[in-house]
């Protein structure tokens with residue numbers, strides 16, 4: 001998979017900057033994970049060594065042409081990859097905040113309508129099978145090579161996991177690819193996510209989760225277990241279980257398994273706040289968007 005720290009730019013964007021008398025700059029939209037084209041101009045991006053971030057893109061281009069990234073066969077707005085890029089760009093610009101529970105719900109709806117399973121075992125195909133079949137092979141070979149060697153029906157956790165496990169936050173790029181494969185447009189996906197969110201945020205489960213999160217945070221900040229439980233009105237067993245769960249997630253995160261949702265470790269917000277934003281190269285000097293999407 002491509003390193004996320006390379007400096008990428010679009011020649012057409014630079015031309016527009018020049019035309020309007022603007023100083024060129026490295027854009028976040030050119031650093032969406034695995035999007036090798038400019039979502040605005042649909043032209044191949046030019047890739048430069050990370051050292052290029054010290055200069056402006058026009059200066060980097062003046063010193064050398066950069067490496068032109070390969071374009072997939074289909075990446076227009078009606079294609080899966082077009083929706084994938086559109087969704088990531090949308091999340092980047094909207095600072096969309098969504099819950100893992102709502103995301104899992106929407107993905108399961110999509111799996112149902114495509115007659116896919118989301119369990120690890122079973123006869124029906126998985127969303128990873130659909131992605132392997134429908135997404136241009138040359139793009140998968142660059143960014144998801146393991147998917148091309150898996151056998152049909154074989155569970156592929158990085159793409160099949162988001163439909164199964166609402167307690168784990170998967171990278172936004174993986175979630176975007178799954179959603180873009182299951183649904184027909186970015187606006188439909190976003191509407192479904194927001195609708196699911198509005199249902200999950202006000203559910204009694206979420207309110208209970210909120211108290212537990214608050215107690216957990218009190219404990220992390222130094223309160224004794226019984227004090228945290230009394231203050232937030234949760235049982236000691238619940239809080240102890242929560243602490244064990246978090247410890248397990250931490251140890252799994254260091255194994256390269258999908259990471260726990262950051263807010264569950266440090267925020268009193270309910271299970272609603274995994275942030276789905278595309279990660280952007282930290283060395284770009286741009287805001288690091290590593291939250292749930294970091295890879």
Ligand SMILES: [Zn+2]
Nearest residue numbers: 010013038041
């Ligand atoms: Zn462009």
